[in-house]
Amino acid sequence: MKKILVADKLSSAGTDLLSEKYEVVVKTGLSEDEIINIIDDFDALLVRSQTQVTPKIIDAANKLKVIGRAGVGIDNIDLDSATEKGIIVVNAPSANTISAAEHAFGLMLATARNIPQGNESLKHGKWERSNLMGAELYGKTLGLVGLGRIGAEVAKRALAFEMKVLAHDPFVSDDRAASLGVELANIEDIFSRSDFISLHTALVEQTKGIVNEKLLAKSKDNLIIINAARGPLINSKDLINAIDSNKIKAAAIDVFDQEPAIDDPLTKVDQIVVTPHLGASTIEAQDRAAIVVAEEVDSVLSGGAARYATNLPMMNEEDLAYTGEYAGAAMLAASVANQISQGVVKEVKIDFNGQISHRDCSILRAAILAGIYYQVHDVPVTIVNAEKVAEQHGLKINEIANVDESSYVSSVGVTLITDDATNQVVSTISGNDLRIIQVNKYTVDFSAKQSSNMLIIKNNDEPGAIGEIGTILGKLGININSMYVSPGVDNSAMMVVGIDRILDTKEVEEILKLKQFIHFVEQADISVFN
Template identity: 45%
Template sequence: MHTAWHMDAAEFAAARIALGLSQSAIATALGVDQGTISRWESGKVRIPAAIQLALATLKENLEPMPENRRPRILIADPVAPEGIEMLRTAGDVDVNTGLAADTLIGIIGNYDALVVRSETKVTRPVIEAATRMQVIGRAGVGVDNIDLDAATERGVIVVNAPQGNTIAAAEHTLALLMALARHVPQADASMRSGKWDRKNYLGTEIRGKTLGIVGLGKIGSEVARRAVAMEMRVLAHDPFVSAERVRALGVESVDFEQLIMLSDFITVHPPLTASTQGMIGEAEMARMKDGIRLINVARGGIIDEAALVAAVASGKVAGAAIDVFTAEPPRDNPLIGDPRIIVTPHLGASTAEAQERVAVDVAEQIVEVLAGKPARYAVNAPMLAPETLKVIQPYMAAAELLGSVATQLVTGKLESIEIEYYGEIAEHDITPLRASVIRGLLRPISEENVNMVNANLVALSRGWNIEERKRTSHDTFLNLIHVKVGTTESEVTVGGTVEHGHPNIVIINGLDMDLVPEPGTFLLACDNEDRPGMIGRVGTLLGGWDINIQSMQVGRRGRRGRALMAIAVDESPTPEQLGAIEAIDGIYNVRLVRF
């Protein structure tokens, strides 16, 4: 029995592209609408046998695609039409949303550019199949659905739209603040239930009230501007934004403790990292003013959800407004059960203008890249010259490591950064090394993507002044990177090199070290008095807590002077355990570093 052969989605798309026809053109030729073509190529609808025959006829009668073809652009997720129209000026655009992974892999080799939001996963296999790809555009901010390493390896530029939703998120924050102050959703619900109840919804004016902003990045800064315009007193805490930047916004820079104790409203805008997870919990809420109101339009988990529910129930917190949750959509979340907590379904970026803005922003950059111009918001580094890459690449990981260690060792507001390069690496373009240091400085406290394309802009936006010096040689090492970070409270220096292909920390605060970090492990940096028994006391505590010591280095400034114990451990001590170590007589302070 003869079985008819059926063309699949990838084969249909490949045949169409080989003919040099856009989706619109082939739809006209076959007598169907463009939406039908999109559904066929997404694999959602089976391609009729008659269409397969018609396509074969077209192949016989059309000339092959010329070599000087227009670029082809695939839009794999829904984006605003304004962005699509802009892309049509630069190439032939196909809109195929909801593609299965194997279908995407089957057709992606026919395209020069790809546009996605968060739904489509641009994995290594997809990028490896994208043999013509020049640029991938993320219509939004986060790029965790794109394999950046694979893209960079293949020289594919990845761009995003980091400022597209800034205003939308800032305005939503202020909308929730106003709703909290005047009980808007609660009063609305009361009236819809048939009541006319004015006395239970007595509000408060925001003029003259104190707003605390945790995190003064793009969104936090826009919130600050608007709050100042509404005559609020604004306190801000962000140790990685310069004092000049804070003053320019017309707000007061305070430490975290002052902010939580003095504010009438608090809104959080840092990224979700290990250090910001649960940063406002039961203990912090206990130290706040009675009747405090809290807002989170950033990331779920920055405010401890269970602690917030309890604080609202007790009356300590008068109300809260939450747009983001630890699990989305939230299921059986007690935040939703208390009418004093206003909840919205992650609407921070959900405005027509924001969606249009990110689509147009990404489209403009794709047009620029396809024309051979640099992108404004590239999130991965372009290819380096081979001779530079050979020398510099092994040291990029070391530079990032040094920046990360420095950030985790200092306390206080960052004021100065100095980077010195020694040896052969100083004879080459050190832009990638500078970018790697900046990336490392931000890694423990931010999710921002940094590379040599945007490193200077990132540093400038935070008010960082970075001094660099090149030295032809070092007394001890053939190549060395030395990073010095100064803050309002402390100063730290770290030096590193590469040995046997691995980053090696060889200097901490002027003391010789020999640390080869393993990813996922931790370092205890104990500043202590150099006297007998110090190592044993710390080791005994760690052993009692079942924390395994991987290695240890000790540096000292002369006999019985100040010393540094650098203890690499497999498990992270708790804050309480760190406090117990710091309480040992002769220990001045302890810092935990995650590798």
């Protein structure tokens, strides 16, 4: 049974889901060294924001296939190290969308109406109504820096309060903004025209310190800034100076450069409302994040595709949902083709057949390359780093989209060309089962669920061949789990036999002694696909 290490406190909604299929070990508060000492036993690692998944941890994780972050940001995971080692990193990008949007909007209301100050004043026996005059949101302009999932939800709430909403986001089209009732503008216009600004952009090198002295100098007087995204988006010193000089009115901050932010200068300014990174701290968000990341980890460990992989090519969610179901079949076809091919692989031809041919098949291409290399490379190869490995080997790749559907809705064909031979394997899915449906020119029907190993025999299409081969396998003590005999082609036939173990060289030679029947014998270990 595969093992999963949960290194941070996670909602039981997620761990209960995983416990149905895997051995889940919960050990929180571990140091880097403590994780290094045990991580080699685990197939998956789940964290929130506390545990730092460092290069040293990843280097020690020789079985690890997936790292799950129960939340949005992956700042605490060394993505480059994980990618280099072929480990998929998944997160739950939409899990806290509503909670974060509501918190940002709550901070805006609290700051505009001096709610925290009023609470503190009254609890100290003061009645200071005249000193706590606030401002309405109605009729004001809200500027959003970032119009992704959370920014869009904040926009909806602002429009409900009858605010005008501006947004700066270079990745959002005019049509998308218009559909949200939002006007796109450059960031300088956002600051010069807005009464409130809320930050909802990712933290990358280009956005670090994006709110700085130069931009604040262009701001509208009495501006209120909300940051419930990432602390380093704001130059803290410049923000404090702008408040002290009365250039802007106030701010509300939920995130900081360093956390816990016990002595952060931002927490010492009366005009700044602060909360201890509570954006995602709701019961609903935590349950949602745990369930989403658990489903992602389960999908990866089961040989499927991850919807929210952070170190894979970006794909349309609809395409990924459809083609991702065929990722295991694609990898199976490539693995079998590679194992039955002699010589050095020079070229791979990929056929996307049926309905998947209309889709973005990037995930299937990566799965095929992983299937070729995962058993033969000196470092772990998965869909994460397979493209890079193929490039390093100078592999030539040709893709063909065949829209015509056969008896299967969709299938994936992999043809490997080596310096010695050419072999084709075609696979598909049937429910949760991966099936091989063609080997070279022979139509077969082999279920990966039924056997851990495939024995592929090309033989004369004549009476007695099947009996002779079955007799030899019986004498060798080989248990036959399944058998499919392909219809004859050019006076030859193909047997695809599911067996309980791989034959050694001497056992293969015993079968080859049937020279009057046998053309060739090949085998493939498919235990990873069971």
